Amino acid sequence: MGGGGGRGGRSRTQRRHFRQNRENVWKRSKSDPSSDAPNDNNTNDNGNGGNRAWEPFATQNPTFDEYYKEQGIVAPEEWDSFMGVLRSPLPAAFRINSSSQFYKDIRYQLENEFMKSLQAEDGIQVSEGSETGAIRPLPWYPENLAWHSNFSRMQLRKNQNLERFHEFLKLENEIGNITRQEAVSMVPPLFLDVSADHFVLDMCAAPGSKTFQLLEIVYHSSKPGSLPNGLVVANDLDVQRCNLLIHQTKRMCTANLIVTNHEAQHFPGCRSNRNRSNASGKLMEDPTISQLLFDRVLCDVPCSGDGTLRKAPDIWRKWNAGMGNGVHSLQVQIAMRGLNLLKVGGRMVYSTCSMNPVENEAVVSEILRKCGESVELVDVSNELPQLVRRPGLKKWKVRDKGVLLASYKDVSKYRRNVIVPSMFPSGRSYMEANENNIHVMEPEEKGENNGNGNGEDALHSTANSSTPADELEEEVSNFPLERCMRIMPHDQNTGAFFIAVFHKHSPLPAAQEKPHFQKEKLCSRNNEPLADVPTQVIEDSNGFEASLNDGTDGKIPEAASEVDLLDDEPDETVLGQDLPVASEEHNLEVAEAPGEKEADLNKGGGKRKLQIQGKWKGVDPVLFFKDEAIISSIRTFYGIDESFPLNGHLVARNLDNNHVKRIYYVSKSVKDVLELNFSVGQQLKIASIGLKMFERQTSREGSSAPCSFRISSEGLPVILPYITKQILLASPVDFKHLLQYKSIKYADFVDTEFSQKASDLQQGCCVVVMRKDGQAASDPIQVDESTIAIGCWRGKASLTVMVTAIDCQEMLERLSARAEIEKGSSVKDDDGPSKSEADEEKDKNDAEKKEDKDSIEMVIDG
């Protein structure tokens, strides 16, 4: 139950504030690589939108060309088309949030209004490479829920029809009904095969576009109106990025999410010792689950990011092969930890936004080597058949200091701490080579690099050296790496991505799970160790401490510290976004450490400081909220049905119940994990948990009300079916007036019966539900998926909405869009896309909605 409001109903100040807020979501510095504004920052916009000329980014890097030509990443005859697309701006893409109450309306509007009206626009030249129309659904994404747009930002601004589309995208994105996300980044969650009961771990989750998508899938596959049995744990090492993730997923309004802040390679297994006693020696109650294992793991690791060149063209300048080499070992460690935490029978997806085989096939091979038969690389060729992808490579080379190396035998002894055996197709180590009496030539013998060890600009293949021919044979992997998927930009006008799907058949070999005490290091984004923190014993899924048994002894190769890591979705719209206004204040759950000012971040070492303080200090505790008096006053005031469990499902982040401001609701699955976490000494560092359900009213009027806790708009949809008091039905016209004017005196409602009922309520928070067609004011309130409701405040003389301005705006726009469709202003149905079963189901629902809309419009117009 969202909110919605018309522009007409706002004050000028509100409108200006709102507009500024929305502008900021899209405003980006032209040199900001985080911008994903289509076609805006690296080309001359020559569409209808004018001739604003930007400095173009250099899109040349000879090292890049040499490296990828040598890897045979595309056939020689496609090289030019590959590079041509890589140098062109990335089309925009977005996803409809299928757990939104209005997702079918939004899809309908795109399919039947925008798709046709935009296409019909004469004179709009869509961007280069836009072969099939202005906007279109991505054919491989289920149920037309993901879309591709070819328009540049300038075009969107200039043309009236496009401007409307632009406004639509901005509003729906801010509300959370759509999420802008690069098309290829939507792929990994689809291969995870998630269902409503699954425990899902997103190991490197920030800024959260895939987490959001995973939650959508979990919710979409659960029974309407009930919380899913599953949950998503979204983890990221970086505190600031965790905050973006929290902000991003807040739009999802979910009680089934836990955000944690760990090094993924050391993610705790929380294995409970059932005989554990607490500090006072009292035997603790057994938690429902005894260790933290997951049905699904998404391992979307940090990478060099060269698959994002189209949206972050400054990578052209920065790119070098050391970027991939530098993250290889960390990627292996993270993936191995993911497999440790995966249940037998579970699925893990490994993905990067890099094309580099050292970060992709080499990591997959090393996983398979370590796991033996316990893990299978799954052939998913029959899944998402419309997605064009290429098989993984079976052979590749490693480049170091300007030299292409075909085998670990070719690695100079001075570089063996940086270039490790697992980077090569055979994965054979120097020791193994020696054991087999293979002579390993030192660089002096080969005459490489002339001893200066720095030849990044000079490309030498070892094939040109004096090494005997049999040692120069290219290594070819024995693993079925053709089952991996590489998505190439020129195949379907996207970015690049790599995806591999694993199935865990049995526990990992003992060597991968042996006890190992590991001092958890604090790392920066580029994995440079920052500081040692107190040793933490981390238990893995088998009760052992996490092992980094990957041949690196936990060392990060030194190249990592030179690498400027790039992330898959550095430009999620939460960056630079203003905070929501009105009653739903924005509140990041990770507390600032005392004295920690934003300005610190700009100083040298500021980020480091935040990292250290945010990660290990300054994070508010998560506690079960058990204050019986407050809980029962809330239950009584709103008449919350006993079948809705409150006890054990409420958490707060304040030790002092008298000062608890917000009470969060957690699902049964999250509750179980939280109980487990307490029983294992809080191994999980929780940055955010639960759905904000109740908020204390601190104003004088609020605190004098019989119940000082109001229901938050995020929490309302979950609790709505169980509320029996302080709730009333409003006619569509009064409901719309409330959204427009925000506060209405009792005498001013159109429906006098409603006025009377509203003024009869107890002072304090109440819920107003919009009456459906054919319903009378006195009818019992029945809640279902289509119910539209808002939280209000029953004051002395008036009823006031407690919904953000933007939610009011959105709800009003949704209601009027429904009405417009009904008026037949949109293009006729029979011109629409061919109808799948899902479409037919949608049509049925739309027809039902149509009836509702007719009645709304009649009343409003009348």
Ligand SMILES: C[S@@+](CC[C@H](N)C(=O)[O-])C[C@H]1O[C@@H](n2cnc3c(N)ncnc32)[C@H](O)[C@@H]1O
């Ligand atoms: C490719 S991005 C993830 C994008 C994300 N999955 C999404 O779809 O929005 C990689 C993330 O890994 C995080 N990261 C880097 N090193 C990490 C580590 N050792 N453990 C956990 N996260 C790490 C970075 O902060 C970054 O947010």
